[in-house]
Amino acid sequence: xxxRPLRPSxxxxxxxxxxxxxxxxxxxxGAAAIEAAGAGAEVVVLERMxxxxxxxxxxxxxxxxxxxxxxxxxxxxxxxxxDMKAYVAMAAGAGADPERVELYCEGSLEHFExxxxxxxxxxxxxxxxxxxxxxxxHCLTFSGNEECWPFSEQxxxxxRGHKPQREGEAGGYLMEAxxxxxxxAGASVVNECRVDRLVQAEDGRVVGVVGRRDRAPxxxxxxxxxxxxxxxxxxxxxxxARHAPQLLACNYPVATDTDDGSGIRMGMxxxxxxxxxxxxxxxxxxxxxSSHLRGVFVDGRGQRFVNEDAYxxxxxxxxxxxxxxxxxxxxxxxxxxxxxxxxxxxAVEESFEALGEALGMPPGALPxxxxxxxxxxARGQDPLFQKHxxxxxxxxxxxxxxxxxxxxxxxFGVFTLGGLSVTAHGEVLDPDGTPVPxxxxxxxxxxxxxxxxxxxxxxxxxxxASFFGRLAGRRAAAGPATG
Amino acid sequence: xxxRPLRPSxxxxxxxxxxxxxxxxxxxxGAAAIEAAGAGAEVVVLERMxxxxxxxxxxxxxxxxxxxxxxxxxxxxxxxxxDMKAYVAMAAGAGADPERVELYCEGSLEHFExxxxxxxxxxxxxxxxxxxxxxxxHCLTFSGNEECWPFSEQxxxxxRGHKPQREGEAGGYLMEAxxxxxxxAGASVVNECRVDRLVQAEDGRVVGVVGRRDRAPxxxxxxxxxxxxxxxxxxxxxxxARHAPQLLACNYPVATDTDDGSGIRMGMxxxxxxxxxxxxxxxxxxxxxSSHLRGVFVDGRGQRFVNEDAYxxxxxxxxxxxxxxxxxxxxxxxxxxxxxxxxxxxAVEESFEALGEALGMPPGALPxxxxxxxxxxARGQDPLFQKHxxxxxxxxxxxxxxxxxxxxxxxFGVFTLGGLSVTAHGEVLDPDGTPVPxxxxxxxxxxxxxxxxxxxxxxxxxxxASFFGRLAGRRAAAGPATG
Numbered sequence: 001x002x003x004r005p006l007r008p009s010x011x012x013x014x015x016x017x018x019x020x021x022x023x024x025x026x027x028x029x030g031a032a033a034i035e036a037a038g039a040g041a042e043v044v045v046l047e048r049m050x051x052x053x054x055x056x057x058x059x060x061x062x063x064x065x066x067x068x069x070x071x072x073x074x075x076x077x078x079x080x081x082x083d084m085k086a087y088v089a090m091a092a093g094a095g096a097d098p099e100r101v102e103l104y105c106e107g108s109l110e111h112f113e114x115x116x117x118x119x120x121x122x123x124x125x126x127x128x129x130x131x132x133x134x135x136x137x138h139c140l141t142f143s144g145n146e147e148c149w150p151f152s153e154q155x156x157x158x159x160r161g162h163k164p165q166r167e168g169e170a171g172g173y174l175m176e177a178x179x180x181x182x183x184x185a186g187a188s189v190v191n192e193c194r195v196d197r198l199v200q201a202e203d204g205r206v207v208g209v210v211g212r213r214d215r216a217p218x219x220x221x222x223x224x225x226x227x228x229x230x231x232x233x234x235x236x237x238x239x240x241a242r243h244a245p246q247l248l249a250c251n252y253p254v255a256t257d258t259d260d261g262s263g264i265r266m267g268m269x270x271x272x273x274x275x276x277x278x279x280x281x282x283x284x285x286x287x288x289x290s291s292h293l294r295g296v297f298v299d300g301r302g303q304r305f306v307n308e309d310a311y312x313x314x315x316x317x318x319x320x321x322x323x324x325x326x327x328x329x330x331x332x333x334x335x336x337x338x339x340x341x342x343x344x345x346x347a348v349e350e351s352f353e354a355l356g357e358a359l360g361m362p363p364g365a366l367p368x369x370x371x372x373x374x375x376x377x378a379r380g381q382d383p384l385f386q387k388h389x390x391x392x393x394x395x396x397x398x399x400x401x402x403x404x405x406x407x408x409x410x411x412f413g414v415f416t417l418g419g420l421s422v423t424a425h426g427e428v429l430d431p432d433g434t435p436v437p438x439x440x441x442x443x444x445x446x447x448x449x450x451x452x453x454x455x456x457x458x459x460x461x462x463x464x465a466s467f468f469g470r471l472a473g474r475r476a477a478a479g480p481a482t483g
Numbered sequence: 484x485x486x487r488p489l490r491p492s493x494x495x496x497x498x499x500x501x502x503x504x505x506x507x508x509x510x511x512x513g514a515a516a517i518e519a520a521g522a523g524a525e526v527v528v529l530e531r532m533x534x535x536x537x538x539x540x541x542x543x544x545x546x547x548x549x550x551x552x553x554x555x556x557x558x559x560x561x562x563x564x565x566d567m568k569a570y571v572a573m574a575a576g577a578g579a580d581p582e583r584v585e586l587y588c589e590g591s592l593e594h595f596e597x598x599x600x601x602x603x604x605x606x607x608x609x610x611x612x613x614x615x616x617x618x619x620x621h622c623l624t625f626s627g628n629e630e631c632w633p634f635s636e637q638x639x640x641x642x643r644g645h646k647p648q649r650e651g652e653a654g655g656y657l658m659e660a661x662x663x664x665x666x667x668a669g670a671s672v673v674n675e676c677r678v679d680r681l682v683q684a685e686d687g688r689v690v691g692v693v694g695r696r697d698r699a700p701x702x703x704x705x706x707x708x709x710x711x712x713x714x715x716x717x718x719x720x721x722x723x724a725r726h727a728p729q730l731l732a733c734n735y736p737v738a739t740d741t742d743d744g745s746g747i748r749m750g751m752x753x754x755x756x757x758x759x760x761x762x763x764x765x766x767x768x769x770x771x772x773s774s775h776l777r778g779v780f781v782d783g784r785g786q787r788f789v790n791e792d793a794y795x796x797x798x799x800x801x802x803x804x805x806x807x808x809x810x811x812x813x814x815x816x817x818x819x820x821x822x823x824x825x826x827x828x829x830a831v832e833e834s835f836e837a838l839g840e841a842l843g844m845p846p847g848a849l850p851x852x853x854x855x856x857x858x859x860x861a862r863g864q865d866p867l868f869q870k871h872x873x874x875x876x877x878x879x880x881x882x883x884x885x886x887x888x889x890x891x892x893x894x895f896g897v898f899t900l901g902g903l904s905v906t907a908h909g910e911v912l913d914p915d916g917t918p919v920p921x922x923x924x925x926x927x928x929x930x931x932x933x934x935x936x937x938x939x940x941x942x943x944x945x946x947x948a949s950f951f952g953r954l955a956g957r958r959a960a961a962g963p964a965t966g
Contacts, residue, residue: 303787
């Protein structure tokens with residue numbers, strides 16, 4: 001299916017017409033629709049699946065909020081906009097956009113209240129555990145590298161991951177509130193409607209979309225603007241091979257089937273530039289249990305390569321880039337538990353020497369590494385990678401086991417962090433930095449707030465998609481009506 | 484300056500007209516022009532600088548040839564197309580295009596003869612040294628990772644870097660031959676002519692270019708096709724920040740001022756897709772002298788992270804990705820020589836312990852690393868990184884020094900390896916994989932044969948640009964004339 005835009009004269013009839021046409025009803029699309037409708041625009045949302053929800057509905061529902069939310073205050077974690085900015089600037093990574101960091105942090109308290117206004121409940125509780133998918137009703141967690149070196153050296157650690165007050169994965173609950181919000185705002189929603197191409201006038205202005213619904217062609221005219229919120233491109237293996245070939249080593253896309261880059265391709269075909277396309281978030285979930293953080297990550301050479309207590313996105317990127325996709329988590333028997341990603345035990349031996357041999361490491365390598373780790377851990381120090389003292393414990397009780405954290409033998413989740421180049425207000429930019437008139441985008445089809453997995457924190461993508469989705473919706477609603 | 488294409492009706496007058504318009508007169512542009520003219524097309528080449536040459540004229544002039552060239556045979560290095568394919572497939576890296584690898588290797592002997600036909604002389608000699616910029620008249624070198632682990636395990640090592648028979652940097656000499664070839668082929672060349680935008684008809688066909696010459700507007704009509712050979716984008720810091728932010732850490736662009744991505748932006752604006760945009764070749768030239776390969780690379784933690792004898796592109800990428808941009812080359816005094824990149828000595832001490840301390844490494848880290856390295860080196864082995872035995876020698880004679888190979892303290896050369904998505908015949912592809920009619924590209928403004936620095940070999944870019952420049956020129960010449 002070509003993503004090339006059609007001309008208005010190619011469209012025989014418009015099946016729908018609105019001020020703002022939103023493509024995709026995930027968290028970005030819902031946020032855009034609610035805000036556009038709230039600004040007085042007539043809004044139609046076109047969703048490809050039977051019902052909205054997107055990748056957010058498959059997630060834990062954590063959003064990165066801060067600056068002193070009610071939950072942070074109740075749990076005894078004072079936060080400030082300045083502290084949050086300092087951390088988010090690091091978490092957004094190389095290539096981060098300072099304007100986005102600033103707006104996001106300055107608007108975070110209001111954004112939190114906006115979700116509460118949608119009816120999302122948050123418990124005033126803190127989960128004092130190192131988890132990736134908190135399954136209790138607890139709200140606040142350290143969801144990134146806040147407490148981990150080198151971040152902890154730069155900024156005072158404050159937890160900012162906020163999970164809705166529901167057991168299990170709460171992304172579905174969160175999205176129910178957003179979908180209800182879309183309806184309440186008066187936006188009309190057309191489900192099972194696939195958008196394939198934009199409609200672009202000769203002067204470059206995007207004035208609508210075409211696609212298919214119920215096996216019939218479908219066209220929607222946008223008087224003010226089209227907002228693309230179609231998700232990332234991890235499900236299109238060819239697109240991944242062209243733009244981020246190193247992510248092909250990851251075997252478990254964290255995405256819905258619709259994260260096939262369609263919106264990115266449509267936006268590019270209309271003149272938009274796609275940027276940051278080589279970056280993604282990679283996740284090898286070797287914790288919980290948090291006892292695994294007392295273990296020691298070694299590469300196939302028996303060397304350490306990362307602080308084990310860093311956020312998954314950081315350790316997993318390190319496995320790919322520093323350990324050639326070949327890492328093992330060395331554990332004492334008592335530290336070992338079942339991970340959510342069901343890691344296999346690669347070997348169990350009575351000594352580090354035998355363990356290293358069983359894992360095919362250079363002779364003597366693992367004993368040297370472990371002897372040194374143990375010596376320092378006994379003093380509560382990790383001079384190599386500055387792992388937090390609370391996870392430092394010498395490994396002295398045989399047998400010793402090694403968890404298989406290789407790309408061949410374990411689950412590496414992945415989603416993409418590249419997409420359309422947009423202003424903070426969602427205007428899609430061409431390679432000259434000029435907006436494509438009438439075209440907006442938000443969420444994972446854009447290069448948004450988080451730019452790399454090495455620095456990522458859970459809740460940044462949902463936060464980015466919802467916060468900048470709202471801005472995009474408002475800006476689209478304000479666009480000059482085309483008659 | 485906007486890169487958005489104009490419509491033919493926007494062009495008041497054509498200052499030049501030809502079957503094929505080539506933009507840029509570096510090695511790709513020259514190769515395209517020569518072949519297009521040879522195929523009977525009327526060709527005009529538009530060059531932005533006073534004279535052609537491009538980045539190639541600033542280079543050593545090494546081209547990656549193989550399959551059994553006259554030089555390889557004379558020097559006693561039998562090669563085959565199959566061996567070359569196996570190696571080039573690895574050297575091209577993740578995301579490499581198998582069709583390109585195949586064509587390049589199968590055509591390599593002919594391509595070598597083509598250069599000899601242009602008058603380029605090659606001495607039948609082999610330079611048995613590890614150098615980055617050979618300055619003698621010797622021809623053949625191991626210009627990549629052929630002899631280095633893990634490549635050497637996979638494919639029989641054969642040298643394939645061919646330098647023209649001129650002392651010093653021979654890229655200028657090579658380009659003189661190409662420029663003369665362009666003229667001899669009957670292509671007309673317009674220097675000091677900057678191309679800013681393509682001219683694209685309503686049906687998507689590219690039919691010309693517009694720009695400026697002598698402070699006046701200039702337009703050239705292309706009856707068959709436009710070939711963009713404008714180089715990479717490393718000189719546009721903003722474009723680098725959008726697409727490859729990690730390369731901003733490199734302080735020395737290996738490029739001419741015109742490598743500002745103009746052709747990539749023009750191609751994108753005409754509907755082409757830019758891919759592989761996050762990748763680049765990074766070069767911290769810590770050798771020659773080859774005695775430096777007897778040294779030991781350690782990161783800021785005092786750990787080794789790469790085999791020191793690998794090609795610069797590989798070791799330098801490792802410094803960025805594995806060593807956080809902070810690496811030191813530990814040397815015995817007798818191993819130390821002056822590098823071409825003028826590395827500073829970070830510290831000199833009487834013991835590894837003192838050296839590690841002077842470099843701010845964790846206590847005891849460097850002695851452990853060096854003790855282990857020395858023990859194995861004495862046996863001619865490097866179980867950790869498989870450095871070639873010829874460079875393994877225990878470091879036992881104090882004082883020991885450390886060369887500063889940090890991104891802050893030394894020279895990191897860089898150029899980009901991303902660009903327009905093209906077929907092997909240079910047809911620019913849109914995000915759907917459909918050619919943009921009338922638009923072709925070759926050289927570093929494309930994502931060509933080499934896709935990553937970690938696997939790169941010297942001579943691949945000049946080889947890629949010239950070989951696929953020729954194919955692009957021929958395909959453009961064959962394009963349907965537009966009247």
